[in-house]
Amino acid sequence: MIALLFRDMRLAVRAGGGFGLGLAFFLIVTVLIPFGVGPQSEILGRIAPGVLWVAALLACLLSLDRIFALDYEDGSLDLLATAPLPLEGVVAMKALAHWLTTGLPLTLVAPGLGLLLNMPEDAYFWLVVTLLLGTPALSYIGTFGAALTVGLKRGGLLLSLLVLPLYMPTLIFGAEALRRGADGMANTTPLFMLAGITLFTIALLPFVAAAAVRINLR
Amino acid sequence: MSIWEYANPKKFMETSGWVLPWVIGLTALTLIPGLVWGYFFTPQAENFGATVKIIYIHVPAAMIAINAWLMMLVASMIWLVRRHHVSALAAKAAAPIGMTMTLIALITGAVWGQPMWGTWWAWDPRLTSFLVLFLFYLGYMALWEAIDNPDTAADLTAVLCIVGSVFALLSRYAVNFWNQGLHQAASLSVDKEEHVADVFYKPLVLCIVGFILLFVTLVLLRTRTEVRARRLKALEARERMA
Amino acid sequence: MRRAMELKVTDLACARGGVPILEGLSFSLASGEALLLRGPNGIGKTTLLRTLAGLQPALAGRMSVPAESLAYGAHADGLKAALTVRENLMFWARVYGTRDISQALADFNLEDLVDRQAHSLSAGQKRRLGLARLLVTGRPVWALDEPTVSLDTDSVALFGKAVRAHCKAGGLALMATHIDLGFTARELDLTPFKALPESTGGYVRSGFDGDEDFT
Numbered sequence: 106m107i108a109l110l111f112r113d114m115r116l117a118v119r120a121g122g123g124f125g126l127g128l129a130f131f132l133i134v135t136v137l138i139p140f141g142v143g144p145q146s147e148i149l150g151r152i153a154p155g156v157l158w159v160a161a162l163l164a165c166l167l168s169l170d171r172i173f174a175l176d177y178e179d180g181s182l183d184l185l186a187t188a189p190l191p192l193e194g195v196v197a198m199k200a201l202a203h204w205l206t207t208g209l210p211l212t213l214v215a216p217g218l219g220l221l222l223n224m225p226e227d228a229y230f231w232l233v234v235t236l237l238l239g240t241p242a243l244s245y246i247g248t249f250g251a252a253l254t255v256g257l258k259r260g261g262l263l264l265s266l267l268v269l270p271l272y273m274p275t276l277i278f279g280a281e282a283l284r285r286g287a288d289g290m291a292n293t294t295p296l297f298m299l300a301g302i303t304l305f306t307i308a309l310l311p312f313v314a315a316a317a318v319r320i321n322l323r
Numbered sequence: 324m325s326i327w328e329y330a331n332p333k334k335f336m337e338t339s340g341w342v343l344p345w346v347i348g349l350t351a352l353t354l355i356p357g358l359v360w361g362y363f364f365t366p367q368a369e370n371f372g373a374t375v376k377i378i379y380i381h382v383p384a385a386m387i388a389i390n391a392w393l394m395m396l397v398a399s400m401i402w403l404v405r406r407h408h409v410s411a412l413a414a415k416a417a418a419p420i421g422m423t424m425t426l427i428a429l430i431t432g433a434v435w436g437q438p439m440w441g442t443w444w445a446w447d448p449r450l451t452s453f454l455v456l457f458l459f460y461l462g463y464m465a466l467w468e469a470i471d472n473p474d475t476a477a478d479l480t481a482v483l484c485i486v487g488s489v490f491a492l493l494s495r496y497a498v499n500f501w502n503q504g505l506h507q508a509a510s511l512s513v514d515k516e517e518h519v520a521d522v523f524y525k526p527l528v529l530c531i532v533g534f535i536l537l538f539v540t541l542v543l544l545r546t547r548t549e550v551r552a553r554r555l556k557a558l559e560a561r562e563r564m565a
Numbered sequence: 566m567r568r569a570m571e572l573k574v575t576d577l578a579c580a581r582g583g584v585p586i587l588e589g590l591s592f593s594l595a596s597g598e599a600l601l602l603r604g605p606n607g608i609g610k611t612t613l614l615r616t617l618a619g620l621q622p623a624l625a626g627r628m629s630v631p632a633e634s635l636a637y638g639a640h641a642d643g644l645k646a647a648l649t650v651r652e653n654l655m656f657w658a659r660v661y662g663t664r665d666i667s668q669a670l671a672d673f674n675l676e677d678l679v680d681r682q683a684h685s686l687s688a689g690q691k692r693r694l695g696l697a698r699l700l701v702t703g704r705p706v707w708a709l710d711e712p713t714v715s716l717d718t719d720s721v722a723l724f725g726k727a728v729r730a731h732c733k734a735g736g737l738a739l740m741a742t743h744i745d746l747g748f749t750a751r752e753l754d755l756t757p758f759k760a761l762p763e764s765t766g767g768y769v770r771s772g773f774d775g776d777e778d779f780t
Contacts, residue, residue: 108659112645112652119647180641184698187618187637188660249486253466253479263469267483270458271490277497295500302493313486320478323621472582560584 106194109185113202116175123168127207128214131164135218146223153222154232154287158280160218161211161236162243162272168207169247170264172199173255173318182255186322196318197311200248208240224287231286235299239279242303245310246271252314255321275302332550335409339543346540354533361526377435379527383534385428388456391421391538395463396488399481409550411477414484415467416545420538422460429453448499455494459487473553569596570631572617572706572737577626578760579609579616585624585760586612592753596705599728599738601746604755610741611640613755614708617739636704638712642695646684650675650694653683658701669700672727674720688715696724707731707738713746721746 117124138156139149176182185195215236216229224232250268254260278299285292361379398414401407432450433443444450466483470476571593578588587609594600602610616623617630618637644653654666670676673693683691692715699707707728713721725746728738738750 108656112648112656115652116645116647176643178641179643179645180639181643181645183615183618183620183639183641184637184643184657185660186620187635188657189633189662190660253483254469256475257469260469263465266458266465267462270455270462270494271487273455274490274493274497277494277501281501298497298500310486313482317479317482320475320482323475474583 106190106198109190109195109198110202113199114206117171117202117206123171124206127164127168128210130167131160131211131214132218134160134163135221138222150223150225153219153224154228154283155280156222157215157218157224157232158236158239158276158283161208161215161240162276164211165207165240165243165247166265166268166272168203169251169268170254170261172203172248172251174251174260177255177321182318183322186319192315192318193311196248196252196314197307200245200307200311200314203248204241204244208236208244212236212240227289228283228287231283231292235279235283235286235296238296238299238303239275242275242299242306243272245303245306246275249310249314249317252317252321255318275299278302331407332409332554336547336550339547343540343543343547346536346543350533350536350540353529353536357526357529357533361523361530365523365526374435374438375523377431378523379530381428381431381435382527383531384424384431385453386531387534387538388421388425388428388453391417391424392456392459392484392488392491394542395421395484399484402477403481403485408477408553409546411481412549412553413542413546414481415477416549417542418460418464418467420541420545422457422464424538425453425457425460429457446502448495448502451498451502452495455498456491459491463487473556569735570634570705570737571595571629572631572739573627573629574617575627577613577616577628578624579612579621580624581609581612587755587758588625588760590626590755590758594737594739596735596737597732599732599740599750601750601752602739602741602755603743603752608755608759610755611710614710614739614741617708630706634704635706635708636699636702638695638699638707638709640710640714642691643698644683644691644694647682649680649682650686651679653694654697654701657698661702661704663701663703666697666701669697672700672730673697673723689717689720692716693720693723696727700727705736707736707740709738709740709742711741711743713742713744 135157138152138160142148142152173182176185186192188195212233215232219229219232247268250264250271253267254264257263278295282292282295282299285295358379362376365376395414395417398410398417402411402414429450432453436445437443463480463483466480467476470479572595573593575591577590578585579590580586586607590613592600602613604610612621614637615621617628618635619630620637645656648656650670651666654669658664658666670679673696675690675693675697678686678690678694683694686694692713696712699709713724716724721744728740728746732738740746
């Protein structure tokens with residue numbers, strides 16, 4: 106299992122793995138926002154937390170179809186399914202590798218992009234905390250979506266259509282916890298809900314996703 | 324004789340073929356009088372004006388929109404547990420109907436909201452939830468369309484329906500939380516049922532019954548179509564093999 | 566020597582894309598034996614191997630594959646282009662809990678290539694790497710789908726040697742192939758087991774197979 110985790114991370118970082126793409130996308134979306142809404146720093150500062158959350162979510166979405174598609178095409182997925190690893194474990198490890206190469210780096214660069222958008226000072230701490238709590242859920246939900254669309258030739262667009270509605274609760278609670286935290290209001294409820302969703306997805310979705318992969322390999 | 328016998332496609336086709344004309348008749352007998360009664364023979368409410376009459380489409384459509392998803396959920400679980408093909412096809416057949424009902428509820432709501440609240444759209448929890456529901460229907464139908472093998476498609480959409488239901492409930496809760504947290508906008512949403520006086524209530528009940536029957540009719544019709552399409556596919560496969 | 570084991574298939578029926586293609590298939594294979602699956606394209610060799618590997622359910626019949634014993638080798642090699650030969654092989658060795666890859670590298674003449682990335686290998690070299698994976702699984706039953714595709718004669722000989730060594734050590738090999746491997750093995754022609762269009766072969770009738778008129 107650990108071998109699988111390292112393999113997936115190594116593949117993501119190697120040439121053609123698309124590791125930097127998500128980060129670059131995150132940066133570009135953030136740069137585009139001021140062009141769209143105008144350069145007034147007051148407005149930008151107010152929308153910055155929400156914008157960063159949505160941009161991070163979209164950047165996560167970008168690399169989801171790679172989770173299984175490449176392994177499906179070159180036959181590794183068949184071999185993994187017949188290997189002594191439980192498929193649930195394979196799925197969980199792949200989601201973890203996705204988070205370590207996507208969600209975690211996004212979380213780490215997000216404060217830098219906050220500067221670009223003139224985000225208020227109090228928000229930085231909560232930005233990192235909410236993204237850290239929320240992005241694992243994005244990876245695990247996304248892995249489930251990827252598992253549903255493994256066998257499809259051009260499943261990328263469909264994957265977005267399936268996954269985005271599922272992302273909604275995570276986004277709502279994550280952005281809400283961030284906004285409240287930044288305004289100095291109590292935000293334990295959305296924070297707990299966010300953490301709850303993340304734990305819930307990590308605990309249960311690998312089982313469902315593994316079932317979906319099995320159905321697709323059949 | 325168990326209820327599961329109707330899950331056999333052949334038996335289902337026989338029974339539904341016999342039931343269908345009756346259901347169509349009953350739908351016409353409830354829906355048409357309900358709508359006519361509601362539209363022409365109810366007084367105008369003092370603070371709503373004539374716009375109140377849209378309630379006879381709006382409320383039943385919204386109810387069907389939610390319950391169609393529930394029906395799909397139950398049908399999906401039956402398919403996963405008992406592998407009855409008709410169940411999977413019924414879930415598939417119900418999705419476009421549910422989506423249309425969601426759309427009707429959203430549009431009639433907008434048309435009603437414009438004169439009442441002065442806006443076509445507000446990010447009110449109820450409205451938002453319906454929009455989210457609409458997206459879930461879209462994803463579900465798109466997945467059915469995307470997969471060639473009917474059994475694989477049935478399995479995967481059933482899984483999506485179950486996981487989607489959990490997340491739809493979560494979204495509903497999240498949306499409630501999100502909006503009340505922002506603008507205390509609860510005043511925008513008029514609680515319809517509770518404010519409806521008796522004169523409006525009776526035709527409304529008739530309309531709701533009519534819509535339920537309409538839903539049953541459409542689901543039966545569409546499921547029959549799906550069964551026939553599957554049968555055609557099976558025959559074609561047989562031809563190819565022979 | 567491994568302990569003796571047997572692979573036994575009784576009255577098996579399998580489907581591809583929901584259509585039954587094989588039925589009534591029975592055979593058995595004991596330690597030390599190799600069996601070559603023959604039959605025209607589309608008869609169901611791949612389907613049979615995938616069914617045995619547990620990737621798809623059988624429609625009917627029984628198969629007794631000793632648990633955790635089967636290594637499946639598909640058309641595709643499952644190689645990662647961005648990883649080196651050593652990394653590719655090490656990964657599978659770790660997945661199967663065997664650490665030693667040197668023997669596998671030597672048997673398939675891959676020692677000079679260990680630090681090359683897989684994308685720079687030729688098709689035949691990739692195939693050899695894919696076959697070397699079988700050795701590191703350490704599993705006794707090999708189920709191989711067209712294992713000699715894109716191999717030259719020397720490499721086919723290497724492969725033949727590996728299979729012989731595997732069988733000699735008490736392993737079992739089940740292969741779908743058209744090529745002569747340079748050793749005598751039992752052959753099984755799948756043609757007689759082709760599912761008839763009308764037959765159900767124990768297949769649970771769905772009611773969709775058109776036994777009713779279209780009204």
